[in-house]
Amino acid sequence: MTTPQTFRIAAIPADGVGAEVVAAGRAVLDALAEDSGGAFSFAWEEFPWGCDYYTRTGKMIDDDGLDRLKDFDAIYFGAVGWPTVPDHISLWGLRLKICQSFDQWANVRPVHFLPGVQSPLRKADDTDLDWVVVRENSEGEYAGLGGRNLAGRGPGGEVAVQSALFTEVGCERIMRFAFDLARTRDRRKVSSVTKSNAQQYGMV
Template identity: 80%
Template sequence: MAPRTFHIAAIPADGVGHEVVDAGRTVLDALASDSGGEFALEWTEFDWGSDYYSRTGRMMPEDGLEQLQDFDALYFGAVGWPSVPDHTSLWGLRLAICQGFDQWANVRPVQFHPGVLSPLRKADQTDLDWVVVRENSEGEYSGLGGRNLSGRGPGNEVAVQSSLFTEKGCERIMRFAFDLARKRDHPKVTSVTKSNAQQHGMVLWDEVFERVAADYPDVDSDRCLVDAMAARFVLHPEDLSVVVASNLHADILSDLGSALAGSLGLASSANLNPERRTPSMFEPVHGSAPDIAGHGIANPIGAIGSAALMLSHLGLPAPAARVERALGAATAAGALPPDLGGTATTKQITATVLDHL
């Protein structure tokens, strides 16, 4: 029987995105070749990003979403370069894809890898493993607002940035989080809010959470203010299983989680359209790192972990688990990049992962 072929769009974009996407593709291609005919991958690479912007004035073509629509998944590198303002590069490519494809669930596991030194002392004696589920379509990153009154002269311009919270947006991400929690050893969902100070959108968030939680009596639930949750990540991370939060809060907290695990270079993520009306996108969250781009020392672990998330989304849980085990074996064997205190290059880490597949 012919293998099932998945069509994947690769968008390395900027900086170290090229190096880590290449690493992830190398691992995935090796896995497909060794799958005994279970699956095959067909790649199409797009040269969109800051270099494309310098040539065209756009981060991607006007019909970029149409070009991507029929792919099974998108594999993304990193966006951002000193020659392009950050808000231009982010909104012109990554957020344009996430919002254009309604990839409303962003999943960011916080994983503590063997052999990786965590700055968190508790990690030495406790098994820690939690997931941050981020509302990825509205909230603080809705893009609503504007800048006005510049005609009044220097120092008089006004900027308004509005957050958007809808019952639909809150409810669907919360149900996603509860459904995910049911699959974990510790079925618990913690909602992060700031409703004591943000009395409109965040109070709506709280109300929806209480209503949704009532439909999941088999899942523990609690609520926590975002500032207290930042402390809880450090002081009581063993209490966490699934953390659900708004776009901004989950963005910040997930980076904190990855730093506690050892480095942002470890952080994988999935931008999902759970209804599968559009392709989902998988990416590391470490950024384009212009200072080390091209030096061959970028940490590929987050990108390879994102490749495992992509395999799971494509209905290939066993190959995804192989990748996760190989990553753990590679870090346990000492294949660590400079951001984790090691000396291994991107290619050396990739080769060690391949050895352990």
């Protein structure tokens, strides 16, 4: 007899619609587990981190948060961001802190219509949309390279520099991931999309 497998999942609803998405997703996953005949189950632990937590504590995540997350099988993340907290604080303080620290480099987003759900895209309901967006999630603009300098020159003298980073290893692994994924699908095609028109080095 196969031993039932229990997956430990850290749930971080965070902000806004994230709470609804995570709650609904948990209900679906728990239903799948119940219907598995005891083959697997989920053990959930929810964390309160996000913009509301930042407003109360001055931190987007606890100091030991990453240590607490590292032993889970997966992290179920909702959404981050709220009008009361600047975007660079909310994004870098929670989601990117997790992504960068655990080197979560592949952002994978399936795109297709669900039965009975009307699409907000005009004239798209009769179209068979079925693709996967694969985005590099740890380099490029997410590298966080840059800084502010020359503030001592007085008002108007400060300079902000923001640099993107592209390593050969980072580029190759996300490209291979996309091509390997395409090989498993009916239509074996990969399209490369970049914002490269004004960048003569990093995205050529």
